[in-house]
Amino acid sequence: MEYTIREALPEDMSQVLELVHELAVFEKEPNEVEVTVGDLVKDGFSEPKKFRCFVAESWTAIVGMALVYPRYSTWKGPVIHLEDLIITEKMRGSGLGTALLNKVVQYGHSLGVKRISWEVLDWNEPAINFYESKGAKVMRDWDVVQLNERGIEKFLKNMKG
């Protein structure tokens, strides 16, 4: 299969958002995606850029994407986080995930970071096997915690008494 891995352009964002939707369906949260194409264009391509995105293009279709941004570790200093690595379902197993992850690791190395992190659903065995085969450590004793929009509102109301 022919494909190119390249930096995303603003005009790729509608296809990138379709991939985000596809993953949200897989993760059983199809209604949680609130971001729009306009948000992605503004947030990714106006200064200060809030993320960097790489895409896998096959002919003229975007069939995969990786989206990364900086984080800060109080142990390791500046690090990067891979928010999403998505390959459209019919293209899985073609080496695209490896090609995009290669790009992300090269990017992290070029920045000199000491860690690249991401998150995975503990029932997503194909993803876990793939990541472990690449030398990543799935830290099963660390859980993600979130206070969502409604939680933030409620928290502030409780604070005021």
Add this chain to the structure above:
Amino acid sequence: MEYTIREALPEDMSQVLELVHELAVFEKEPNEVEVTVGDLVKDGFSEPKKFRCFVAESWTAIVGMALVYPRYSTWKGPVIHLEDLIITEKMRGSGLGTALLNKVVQYGHSLGVKRISWEVLDWNEPAINFYESKGAKVMRDWDVVQLNERGIEKFLKNMKG
């Protein structure tokens, strides 16, 4: 107990780093802290600032800290991440954790973010109970994945074949 919650200053970073070390010992990883006071001063107080830090001060000692920075959700847009919320052991149970978390949630709200995230060790029951009492959701099916410095080097070596 008398205390103040305030924005951290560069001169607080040596005491902030002591708190980071204290937490690393509790998390059974005392040798993983590579960051120096100089790194924290540079990364937190020169533009572009890589994080924002709030401290709890009792008399002239820093007894707690919260360190946050922006992330980007492909579902929710700009969000913030609480990297560390640390209260020195002898001051726990004095309301300092709540006071610092209040500050963080107010900060997130002032930015208009739709999510505040952090991570917790699944055996740290006091922390989990505290976070859940505040309305946060501990997502036990989401695990943290990391490719560390040695993993990055090995990954790149394998890429070259």
